[in-house]
Amino acid sequence: MKSRLKQFGYRDYISQSKMGTRFLSALRKGRLEGTYCSHCNIRYYPPRANCKECLSDENIKYIDYSGEGKILSFSEVHVPPAGFERFTPYTICVIDLKEGGRLVAWINQEGEPLKIGEKVRVKPEVIEEDRVTYRVIRANQSEETTKITAKEIESEVGFKKLQGKVAIITGGGKGIGREIALEYAQGGAKVVVAARTFSDIEAVVKEIREFGGEAFAVTCDVANAENVQQLITNTIEKFKQIDILVNNAGISRSALISKMTDNTWNSVININLTGTFNCIRAIAPYFMSKRPLGGKIINFTSTAAKYGNLGQAAYVASKWGIIALSKTAARELARYKVNVNCIMPGYIETAMTADTPSLYKEETIAQIPQMRIGFPIDVAKVAVFLASSDSDYMTGSVLQVDGGLRM
Amino acid sequence: MSQVGIIGIGHSKFGRRDDVTVQELAFEPFKEALTDAGIDRKDIGATIIGGSPVYMTQRSIAGPVTEYLGLNPQPVWLTEAACSSSAVALRTAYALIKSKMHDIILVLGVQKMLENPTSEILKIMGRTGDVQWEAPYGTTFASYYGMYAQSHMAKYGTTSEQLAAVAVKNHYYGAMNPLAMFQKEISIKQVLESRIIASPLHIFDCCANADGSAALIVANEEKAKQLSDTPIWIKGLGAATAPFSLLTRPELATLSSAENASQQAYNQAKVSPKDIDVAEVHDCFTIAEIMAYEDLGFTNRGKGGEFVEEAYIGGQIPVNVDGGLKAKGHPVGATGCSQVVGIVKQLRGEAGKCQVDNVEIGLTHNVGGHGQYCVIHIFSR
Numbered sequence: 001m002k003s004r005l006k007q008f009g010y011r012d013y014i015s016q017s018k019m020g021t022r023f024l025s026a027l028r029k030g031r032l033e034g035t036y037c038s039h040c041n042i043r044y045y046p047p048r049a050n051c052k053e054c055l056s057d058e059n060i061k062y063i064d065y066s067g068e069g070k071i072l073s074f075s076e077v078h079v080p081p082a083g084f085e086r087f088t089p090y091t092i093c094v095i096d097l098k099e100g101g102r103l104v105a106w107i108n109q110e111g112e113p114l115k116i117g118e119k120v121r122v123k124p125e126v127i128e129e130d131r132v133t134y135r136v137i138r139a140n141q142s143e144e145t146t147k148i149t150a151k152e153i154e155s156e157v158g159f160k161k162l163q164g165k166v167a168i169i170t171g172g173g174k175g176i177g178r179e180i181a182l183e184y185a186q187g188g189a190k191v192v193v194a195a196r197t198f199s200d201i202e203a204v205v206k207e208i209r210e211f212g213g214e215a216f217a218v219t220c221d222v223a224n225a226e227n228v229q230q231l232i233t234n235t236i237e238k239f240k241q242i243d244i245l246v247n248n249a250g251i252s253r254s255a256l257i258s259k260m261t262d263n264t265w266n267s268v269i270n271i272n273l274t275g276t277f278n279c280i281r282a283i284a285p286y287f288m289s290k291r292p293l294g295g296k297i298i299n300f301t302s303t304a305a306k307y308g309n310l311g312q313a314a315y316v317a318s319k320w321g322i323i324a325l326s327k328t329a330a331r332e333l334a335r336y337k338v339n340v341n342c343i344m345p346g347y348i349e350t351a352m353t354a355d356t357p358s359l360y361k362e363e364t365i366a367q368i369p370q371m372r373i374g375f376p377i378d379v380a381k382v383a384v385f386l387a388s389s390d391s392d393y394m395t396g397s398v399l400q401v402d403g404g405l406r407m
Numbered sequence: 408m409s410q411v412g413i414i415g416i417g418h419s420k421f422g423r424r425d426d427v428t429v430q431e432l433a434f435e436p437f438k439e440a441l442t443d444a445g446i447d448r449k450d451i452g453a454t455i456i457g458g459s460p461v462y463m464t465q466r467s468i469a470g471p472v473t474e475y476l477g478l479n480p481q482p483v484w485l486t487e488a489a490c491s492s493s494a495v496a497l498r499t500a501y502a503l504i505k506s507k508m509h510d511i512i513l514v515l516g517v518q519k520m521l522e523n524p525t526s527e528i529l530k531i532m533g534r535t536g537d538v539q540w541e542a543p544y545g546t547t548f549a550s551y552y553g554m555y556a557q558s559h560m561a562k563y564g565t566t567s568e569q570l571a572a573v574a575v576k577n578h579y580y581g582a583m584n585p586l587a588m589f590q591k592e593i594s595i596k597q598v599l600e601s602r603i604i605a606s607p608l609h610i611f612d613c614c615a616n617a618d619g620s621a622a623l624i625v626a627n628e629e630k631a632k633q634l635s636d637t638p639i640w641i642k643g644l645g646a647a648t649a650p651f652s653l654l655t656r657p658e659l660a661t662l663s664s665a666e667n668a669s670q671q672a673y674n675q676a677k678v679s680p681k682d683i684d685v686a687e688v689h690d691c692f693t694i695a696e697i698m699a700y701e702d703l704g705f706t707n708r709g710k711g712g713e714f715v716e717e718a719y720i721g722g723q724i725p726v727n728v729d730g731g732l733k734a735k736g737h738p739v740g741a742t743g744c745s746q747v748v749g750i751v752k753q754l755r756g757e758a759g760k761c762q763v764d765n766v767e768i769g770l771t772h773n774v775g776g777h778g779q780y781c782v783i784h785i786f787s788r
Contacts, residue, residue: 020539046540046654073561073659075553076606077545081530084545091606092550094653102654104541116561133543362524 019049027124027132032065034101045101067122069097074107074114082362085372095122095136105134112140160188161388166239168192168231170222170279171249173200175350176300179376180246180383185213187384192235194220195249222249222275223267228282236286244296244387245283247276250318252352254311265314272318273325276300280329280340287338295338298386299326301398303346303406323398330396339395341386346402348374370403378403411504412631412638413786415444415624416748421736422588423521424618429465430475433517436622436744437476440513444624445634448476451624452509454483455500457493457516458740461531464522472517489535490691491775492516493621494743494782500625501641510630516744517620528616535776537652549605549613551653551777552692556607558659559694562709567607569712571598573693574611576715577727581734583760588617588736612693617736621744623751639751642768643676643785645669651779662695664781665702665772672770672783673704680704683724683785684766685753687746689774690731699772700726703783720763728753728761746771747784754788 019035023046026033034045039059042051050057074093077084084090091114093107103122107114118138125135167184171177172193178200185191185208193201193208193215201217208215216238220231235242250272253264276299287295304312305319323342330340347353347364365373382401385391400406417436424432433456441448454476456469465471473483488495493516500512520528529547536546559565575595581587598611631638645668650656657663673679680703688703690696696718697711705724706714718726729735729749732742750769752758771784 072653073554073558075550075557075608076603077547077550077553078602078606079529079547079549079604080526080545081533081542081547082524082526083530085526087545090545092544092546092554094554094659104537104544104546104653106544116557359523359527362527365526366524 024132032067034065035060036063043100045097065099069095071118072096105136107136163188165189165243166241167244169246170194173197176376176379177248178204179380183380183384190214190239192216194218194231196221223270225278228278232282247279247299249275252315256311257313268314269318273321276322288336293337296387297340299342301342301344303402306406327396342398344398344400345379346405368403368405410628410640411501412640413623413751414626414631414635414638415440416751417622418586418748419620420586421617421619429519430472432620433472436620440622440624450511451513452511454478454513455496456485457496458518459492462520488780489775490739491773491780491782492740494773504627511626514623516741518738518740519618520616521618549608552694553605553608555659556694562660565712570612570693571595572715573696574598577731577733580728580761581730584730587730587734589734614691614732614737617738619738619741621741621748637755639754639786642787643672645671645783649778662702662778668781668783669703672785676785682768683770684768685763686726686770687749688726688772690733725763743773750786
């Protein structure tokens with residue numbers, strides 16, 4: 001559970017303290033929880049575990065804050081620190097809470113110009129599944145959170161691109177795969193989320209069900225042909241059809257060629273390249289016999305494959321191999337109205353790239369004409385396009401989603 | 408009571424210094440200060456380096472720098488108080504000389520910041536603020552000072568034009584300082600039309616991250632008199648802190664650390680603000696200089712915006728007449744020493760085109776972080 005109590009930005013820092021964990025957990029339940037020292041009668045928000053006057057923790061009690069407060073000051077940031085580019089510009093404000101104590105949060109500048117002293121209400125909000133943050137509500141803004149359900153999207157848009165489709169997403173528990181699963185479900189598809197780690201895919205399925213979507217988790221190691229066959233069989237059993245296969249499962253293991261072990265090479269090739277092959281091979285007979293005909297296969301390559309990458313011989317070989325595999329599959333399956341295309345993501349913020357040294361990250365971002373790192377949603381939107389009828393006249397192509405990094 | 412004096416100064420060119428390593432950068436003012444003081448390396452009893460190590464590729468720079476300067480086996484250590492690191496180094500040197508532990512100390516501020524791209528510098532600097540409650544929202548130093556400015560404007564009616572006037576003044580003097588990063592004059596219109604960094608601060612309201620170094624040779628009274636015809640005496644010192652998080656800082660339109668530190672320094676030096684003939688204040692942002700006028704008692708609370716005209720040479724108290732952080736650039740660890748170099752030049756009558764007439768007493772105001780540290784020094788001839 002602790003891993004889910006993450007804070008936005010410097011994610012794990014606050015979770016290091018017991019107080020921080022408790023505080024985040026209260027926020028997740030919609031409460032602003034401060035502390036006070038019953039001996040010195042001082043209120044603390046953010047909460048302190050001990051009193052700064054009497055230095056004792058014995059008299060510290062927890063209290064709920066109303067969230068009422070006023071703006072102490074604010075500033076709209078146009079030049080952000082690393083990692084905040086995608087939010088820019090954003091307005092930081094300090095809120096003086098009615099009960100004592102303060103908090104820093106973002107505030108929406110829409111409407112009347114912000115004024116120091118303006119009254120606001122603060123509510124905790126969970127965004128992007130695990131990030132806890134504050135929502136500062138101004139007098140002219142609604143208190144309702146903007147969580148949109150699949151049904152609401154339907155009524156708003158009136159038409160969903162993937163309505164009635166059934167999609168399998170391998171590697172769907174994290175990063176790009178997770179985002180695709182969510183986008184497909186939002187787009188009306190029934191989603192089979194497959195990956196090796198059950199807890200990950202279970203969480204994604206739960207999230208989809210929460211907004212009213214339909215989803216199903218299948219544990220599957222794509223390197224194992226039997227597992228893959230089982231995945232296809234289970235999906236047909238459950239949803240009676242398959243329309244879309246997203247071969248997103250992949251790993252990266254780095255070593256220089258001179259030092260790369262058989263094990264490293266094989267594990268990457270087996271999952272990335274053979275895994276993609278296993279899935280295509282397993283679904284091909286179904287697509288050939290399906291009536292009416294029609295299917296979409298989306299495979300994942302990488303910009304790293306285009307130019308090679310130090311220490312990533314296995315990864316790039318597997319990813320370039322996937323392009324050739326896709327083109328062949330595109331030719332073989334075209335007559336069955338199956339489109340096979342590749343997405344070539346660039347530098348995307350996921351667990352796979354999370355450990356990149358920040359200097360390297362900055363240097364790479366500096367090379368991107370669009371001047372920002374990509375996010376899983378950027379890729380997921382292209383995956384929706386390739387899964388929808390909008391891309392019916394495309395097959396065997398590679399769509400690069402990299403902000404221009406390796407054009 | 409024996410005095411502590413400054414007998415040698417050196418100052419590198421500030422700006423993008425891709426042409427040197429951190430050791431070579433430190434060597435430039437060191438050589439100049441040594442020559443200026445007319446002493447030999449072996450006369451230096453200890454070295455105190457002011458610098459913020461988080462920005463630099465070379466960690467624990469005190470060792471590599473002293474080796475390059477040929478100062479082994481004398482002791483060396485680093486003092487860190489964010490942007491006031493080298494003023495703290497001078498304060499430490501003062502204490503060690505007063506305690507008679509050392510006779511002559513080299514105080515060296517050195518910083519290479521531009522080894523990192525801007526967004527990374529902003530991130531590192533942002534972490535000088537609170538990483539638990541503030542930095543998760545992408546706070547930057549410009550946004551902190553932006554909030555101070557909003558607060559000052561709301562409370563006292565300070566205007567963007569008044570902020571811009573600070574930048575115009577400092578660039579006016581910077582244009583005459585060959586060691587400054589920017590040697591060009593700007594206009595109020597240019598400032599107001601420049602892009603916003605963090606509202607209400609425009610890019611010309613912000614100082615630039617820079618590489619640079621500055622050095623001081625500090626000596627006890629006996630050595631100072633023996634070695635120098637123009638020793639500059641440290642008459643008053645002050646250092647104070649303010650809550651570092653905006654969540655507990657009582658007031659955003661003032662830096663209480665500066666108020667407290669300057670009172671200590673005035674008391675020790677037995678002077679009042681009106682006795683100050685020239686000052687170097689920490690104008691990391693234009694609003695910071697306006698707040699400094701008030702915190703240092705140069706003008707009344709809330710009147711900082713109107714004081715800019717009085718901060719030119721010929722006005723009540725000339726401030727930052729070497730260009731300030733605004734035009735010189737701000738290599739965080741070197742800034743404290745750079746300010747002292749500016750005041751020593753003024754007191755010696757060596758400030759050239761920017762010389763203020765009849766200077767007897769000068770003051771430096773070096774702020775660390777977004778106001779959590781403030782270090783004041785008062786000097787006289």
